[in-house]
Amino acid sequence: MLNIGFVVTEVVYGLMADSMALVADAAHNLGDVLGLALAWGATRLVKIEPCDRRTYGWRKSTVLAAVLNATLILVAVGGVAWEAVGRIAAPVPVDGWTVVAVAAVGVAVNGVSAALFFAGRKHDANIRGAFLHLATDAAVSVGVVLAGALVLTTGWHWVDPATSLIVSVIVVAATWGLLRESVGMLMDAVPGHIDLKKVRDCMCELPGVADVHDLHVWAMSTNETSLTAHVAIEDGYDAATLLLALEAELRTRFEIGHTTVQLEPRGVAADCDQGRAGHL
Secondary structure, three states: OHHHHHHHHHHHHHHHOOOHHHHHHHHHHHHHHHHHHHHHHHHHHOOOOOOOOOOOOOOOHHHHHHHHHHHHHHHHHHHHHHHHHHHHHOOOOOOHHHHHHHHHHHHHHHHHHHHHOOOOOOOOHHHHHHHHHHHHHHHHHHHHHHHHHHHHHHOOOOHHHHHHHHHHHHHHHHHHHHHHHHHHHHOOOOOOOOOHHHHHHHHHHOOOEEEEEEEEEEEEEOOEEEEEEEEEEOOOOOHHHHHHHHHHHHHHHHOOOEEEEEEEEHHHHHHOOHHHOOOO
């Protein structure tokens, strides 16, 4: 609600003051409002129980929300940047005091909103996306305050659209990492915080494990990681005990909470090709 109110305020006063910097900030804030709505909707969908049609439930909805969140912001920024280029060529008089006052409110609103997501940002890309955008907005609003002050002191009206271009570059830089990470999750890439070699080495170091192959790690959602693997075991080791040890080690060291392991006699490992995972 804070951000919706501020978007309306920025658009109204940005148009009244002929400030592209305020309109640029409003466009980014609108993207964040939509992103927050997507993030909220995804956290609700992820709680829906799995069914025969969707055996993993709606866990991937948080990943889709992160992708859409980043895409919406990039599209909005592109439109604002296009308008700003035209205004640099033909500067429009800007009301500097309005720009300074409204942007200062933006610093406070976005700072408070970002603080609400601070605690959950480390372990969830969906939440991290919301936090990143709000924190970036707060920093961008500081830049808009400085631009308004510069217009007041120098009379250089081209500073306003130039600032909106700088804002656009900052937003793209901040959003690109999120887009790349979330698309990777959508394509079932290994999450960025996990080193696959270390996972394999960890599994192979456990007593009774002879070999690990057909190892796959991917994001089930923005805060859940899954693993499947074929594990060849030494003779004489209890399968149930080994499975429990693998699950505990992967959960503790790598926060992999959904583990599926196929155990095989040691001699079978050489005959199992990676392209045939799950078909033995």
